[in-house]
Amino acid sequence: MRVALFTTCLADTLYPNTLRATVRLLERLGCEVAFPEEQTCCGQMHYNTGYREHARSLARRHNEVFHGYQAVIAPSGSCVGMVSELYPGLAGTPAPTYELTEFLVDVLEVTDVGAYFPHRVTYHPTCHSLRMLGVGTRPHQLLAAVRGLDLIPLPESESCCGFGGTFALKNADTSTAMLADKMRQVLGTGAEVVSAGDNSCLMHIGGGLSRLHSGVRPVHLAEILASTEEDPWLPETR
Incomplete structure (x- = not known):
């Protein structure tokens, strides 16, 4: 399955290891992971603080950037919530977008991903x-x-x-x-x-x-x- 990685602002800026781990995990499970470089903020901060038109502009851009992918994956329930639940009312239906655990369990139908973490x-x-x-x-x-x-x-x-x-x-x-x-x-x-x-x-x-x-x-x-x-x-x- 060809999927796209939605990095989110916080992970991209401060937690790149989370993104590397997400890609490594998805590829281990047989996914082909693309990274659309044109992606930007999902607009949640703007939406929550009352700047709805700014959020709408970012939502439209997001929909354009990720159009055509079978699935868009992000290691962030917060940002996925913005895209999945609020984008339809702002800028139309986005590409199928999943929080990581949703995608693993519901789409790939896997719970044992072969991980080892002795802690x-x-x-x-x-x-x-x-x-x-x-x-x-x-x-x-x-x-x-x-x-x-x-x-x-x-x-x-x-x-x-x-x-x-x-x-x-x-x-x-x-x-x-x-x-x-x-x-x-x-x-x-x-x-x-x-x-x-x-x-x-x-x-x-x-x-x-x-x-x-x-x-x-x-x-x-x-x-x-x-x-x-x-x-x-x-x-x-x-």
């Missing part, structure tokens, strides 16, 4: 993937099949981490309080790694954990699923 992991289901896309148990199905991985349930997992894009800037005190609750829940699991399907939430949670010198590492789900014994995950150095 204690807890998983945070991000708000957009959980509430807008309804990914449900797909991430847990994939993680449960990873060899060597000890998946530890996260208490109150469905509570928001407090990031919410511009919410964290406009409501800093509330965001910080929500983050404190989430970090307490993560630390209570004793996990080495906290994972999620959105780097935005991992940036928020990981930043707080780093300031506490907790030793818990934020790792995107794509990096866990791409890791094998022959090509293991290695921590990013930035």
